[in-house]
Amino acid sequence: MKLSITPSISIDDGEADLQAIRAQGSGGQNVNKVSSAIHLRFDINQSSLPDELKAKLLSLKDSRVTNDGVFVLKAQNFRTQEQNREDALSRLVAWIKAATVKQKPRIKTKVSRAAKARRVDVKKQQGAKKSMRKKVEF
Template identity: 40%
Template sequence: MAIEIPDAALEEIFSRASGPGGQNVNKVETAVQIRLDLGRAGLPERVLARLIALAGRRVTNEGVLVIDASRHRSQDRNRAEARAKLDELIARAAAPPPPPRRPTRPTKASKERRLEGKAKRAGVKRLRRDRPGTD
């Protein structure tokens, strides 16, 4: 299912990144923060609910999804990383959830094998404990 986000729902904010980078850090705004207004994103209800659950604390009380990227020294690479994070999060939310696990019971043969293994191990330990001829 292809999901398109309207440009009106997205906002990119650039700021100075922290960390290494020398003089570049002090003068270039390389860190990127993408803000997606979930109310204007036009996502189906099920996808929106899963997206909010997956995003966790990245969704504000106002219903805005915030994604930060500041690992790279260039603004373009950080912007691409932030978009990739957003795309991956939306793709995970759009994928149908896995079917619930149905509990199964062990077969009779597997129970018997387990008990035979336990008895064999107990016999080995018993032989180690009861040394013949030591009184």
């Protein structure tokens, strides 16, 4: 099965290593017996993603990416293993999709001449107001 990220980019779901583990937290007896949480490991370097996308993913400041370039995710929001599996894969796709968005370049803007004049006028008014507070010499 293929996971579609963008119309042109998709990965095979076999590239993501999914393991069922026991979930943390409260939940009574069930939490100690059933492995409903999913531990996802996605090796960025070994994936079929384009090279520029791999470089972008590796350069992100994300604590979920290890030094070896493996994206690690734990899904335990739901009670069933199937829901957690779908949640983990959808979060992986969302993370990769967020890296494909290209940021538009910032265009430098200048302060207008009128804005500069207004700033100087306000400064002059403040100065005049403060000069009126001075002690008067006879």
